Amino acid sequence: MDSRPHAPENIDTDKTEENKSGSRPVDANYTAANGLLSRRHFISSSIGLGSLALLQAQPGYGSQLTEPPPSWQKPGNAFSNYGQQTDREGSPIRWISNHPVAQGDGVSWTPHHQLEGTLTPNGLHFERHHNGVPSIDENTWEIAVHGLVREARAYSIQDLLRMPMTSKQCFIECGGNSNALWRNQPIQTTAGYMHGLMSSAEWTGVKLSTLLDYVGMDTNASWVIADALDSAGVSISIPIDKALDDAMIALYQNGERVREEQGFPARLVLPGWEGITHVKWLRSLTLTNKPLLSKYETVSYTDLLATGKAERFSFEMGVKSFITNPSPGFRLESRGVYEIKGLAWTGAGKIKTVEVSADGGSTWATAALENTQAHALTRFRIPWHWEGQPAQLVSRATDENGSVQPSRDALVSSKGSNVYYHYNGMTLWGVNEDGSIRHVY
Amino acid sequence: MCTSAWSTARAILTMRILTIIVFSVFAQTGIASENLDKPLIEDTHNSSSNILGRPLSATEISALDTHIFPDGKGLPEGSGDATSGESLYKSSCASCHGSSGEGGSAIELKGDRSLLNTEYPDKGIAVYWPYAPTLFAYIQRSMPPEKPYSFSNDELYSLVAYVLHLNDLVDNATLINKQALSAINMPNRNGFTDIEAKSTW
Numbered sequence: 001m002d003s004r005p006h007a008p009e010n011i012d013t014d015k016t017e018e019n020k021s022g023s024r025p026v027d028a029n030y031t032a033a034n035g036l037l038s039r040r041h042f043i044s045s046s047i048g049l050g051s052l053a054l055l056q057a058q059p060g061y062g063s064q065l066t067e068p069p070p071s072w073q074k075p076g077n078a079f080s081n082y083g084q085q086t087d088r089e090g091s092p093i094r095w096i097s098n099h100p101v102a103q104g105d106g107v108s109w110t111p112h113h114q115l116e117g118t119l120t121p122n123g124l125h126f127e128r129h130h131n132g133v134p135s136i137d138e139n140t141w142e143i144a145v146h147g148l149v150r151e152a153r154a155y156s157i158q159d160l161l162r163m164p165m166t167s168k169q170c171f172i173e174c175g176g177n178s179n180a181l182w183r184n185q186p187i188q189t190t191a192g193y194m195h196g197l198m199s200s201a202e203w204t205g206v207k208l209s210t211l212l213d214y215v216g217m218d219t220n221a222s223w224v225i226a227d228a229l230d231s232a233g234v235s236i237s238i239p240i241d242k243a244l245d246d247a248m249i250a251l252y253q254n255g256e257r258v259r260e261e262q263g264f265p266a267r268l269v270l271p272g273w274e275g276i277t278h279v280k281w282l283r284s285l286t287l288t289n290k291p292l293l294s295k296y297e298t299v300s301y302t303d304l305l306a307t308g309k310a311e312r313f314s315f316e317m318g319v320k321s322f323i324t325n326p327s328p329g330f331r332l333e334s335r336g337v338y339e340i341k342g343l344a345w346t347g348a349g350k351i352k353t354v355e356v357s358a359d360g361g362s363t364w365a366t367a368a369l370e371n372t373q374a375h376a377l378t379r380f381r382i383p384w385h386w387e388g389q390p391a392q393l394v395s396r397a398t399d400e401n402g403s404v405q406p407s408r409d410a411l412v413s414s415k416g417s418n419v420y421y422h423y424n425g426m427t428l429w430g431v432n433e434d435g436s437i438r439h440v441y
Numbered sequence: 442m443c444t445s446a447w448s449t450a451r452a453i454l455t456m457r458i459l460t461i462i463v464f465s466v467f468a469q470t471g472i473a474s475e476n477l478d479k480p481l482i483e484d485t486h487n488s489s490s491n492i493l494g495r496p497l498s499a500t501e502i503s504a505l506d507t508h509i510f511p512d513g514k515g516l517p518e519g520s521g522d523a524t525s526g527e528s529l530y531k532s533s534c535a536s537c538h539g540s541s542g543e544g545g546s547a548i549e550l551k552g553d554r555s556l557l558n559t560e561y562p563d564k565g566i567a568v569y570w571p572y573a574p575t576l577f578a579y580i581q582r583s584m585p586p587e588k589p590y591s592f593s594n595d596e597l598y599s600l601v602a603y604v605l606h607l608n609d610l611v612d613n614a615t616l617i618n619k620q621a622l623s624a625i626n627m628p629n630r631n632g633f634t635d636i637e638a639k640s641t642w
Contacts, residue, residue: 099546099547099586100546101536101537101546101547101586102537102547102586102587104586105586130583131583131586131589144497144501144505146497146502146505151496152496152497152501152502153494153495153496153497154494154495154496154497154501155493155494156494159493159494162493163493183560184560214493214494222641225508231583231586231589231590232582232583232589233581233582233583233589233590235508235582239637239638284505286505286508288508289641290510290640290641290642291638291640291641291642292508292510293510293511293571293572293575293640293642294575294578294579295575295578295579295583298570298571298572298575298633299564299569299570299575299579302633304557304562304564306558307558308557308558308632309632309633309634310569310632310633310634311633311634311636312633312634312635312636312640313635313636313637313638313639313640314636314637315636315637315638316637416558417560418557418558418559418560418561418562
């Protein structure tokens, strides 16, 4: 694909305004080649809406609009103590991939292609466990804070619940998310199972700096080693600057207590940083002046370059986006206007712009953005007119630091294809004339 | 005066009505009204916050000190050699890691360093692991997956000796203990570049 530098000034965004007078043909509504439209055009268009179908049986439409609905004629179902997602064919679930013997070693993906908005439902937040989910009794649980401190102390859940708290929407992305795209052939799967080791929630908890303030941190302390209670014995070293900046001991996830598979009773949340650093099921925090350099900081979660050298402490997740719909697994059923939508995020903080191309990156149009707060998931949307032509749909995000999401070619050229972690290149969806969609390079 | 008395009476009446409304709402929602007698927010910002938590005892602090660092700090007493490690490996590890560390359902334990720049290279112990004491820590805390934290220190040193031997880093009879393991200079020790933080090792 074309990976030339972006030149947004070439896109004539004024054309839509001119069309309001009716003096220009429909073509003038396009903001980039191959059917990308202005946002306004979606609403006022005379071009019909297309229909997007997941590849599964579609229920037929009956004559229900001509009859009194049955639900008017009997009382509804009972209240429920804890609501579940609507039970219907195709209800979104996490797909799981785990080790055949050590079954607690594996992942489950967030099905982003079946979700909307910018927050992940708690039951669909991705998982990466190294040896299963421990069951922790919060009534006997304590977190120990020790090492280079004035006074080593332990805090119970009741202690933490009394401390001042803060809330923040924050994505968590596994370092290995999207790693199939390092392969030299495009894999065929849905968007969620390609990029779904990334989820977002509103996390609420106690800032790590608050806890470190209580124990009186030694000025020589430069790392915090966080230990987990899981049976893989995960230990991760956090630089003290991050610990004192925006790191949080999260107790709540989207308003309810953190789920067991997300680290109950307490986990770390380190905004913008690689998933492994968001240590779940916290047991202890050890202040030291050297990192532990555990297996998870040396052998795993290091980025092997083409040179044979590996990058270590590559904490911040790069600027990234992908199109959730249309995407593989769906089919464009009819010609007309579709909303291209997707997700963008950056470890650096805020997403500034997302551009979308329908011709594989030759021309770009700017998408509308929702939820651009730092470290949140940003939703992008742009209307697109499909007339049955082949297309290559791709998105490209730029963050507040001016970092631009690279093309896959550019990323592989600079780092090689053995990195395994930190894939943040673009993802192309190839739309065929029959409306089917495939992952392409 | 008359106006003032009327105002007071009206205020009392209003409060009573409000009280009735408030209690009826609580009755409907099932909220116990006595909970409202407790303060909703307690001050945790000043020195009184020190009452939260409890000091750790010296015994607890000592027990928490389980980390094994790259220089071998934290390694326990004990020892073992590759010969003793081999039989333990066969019974506890080979079913996943292969009969001689070539990998299986679990990762390979040895590999070819010349392949580091090919697609999906082995990240074997001599190829990729920068520090030998990390082997002890990892096997201790994670292996075997069905029963982690179960090997004795002598068993752990034996297993470490065996996998080091598989990688031609020690010979069959070398006794591996805290000192010996700390002294091993792994081939890929300098294979890493620190990006966003500097290791002080």
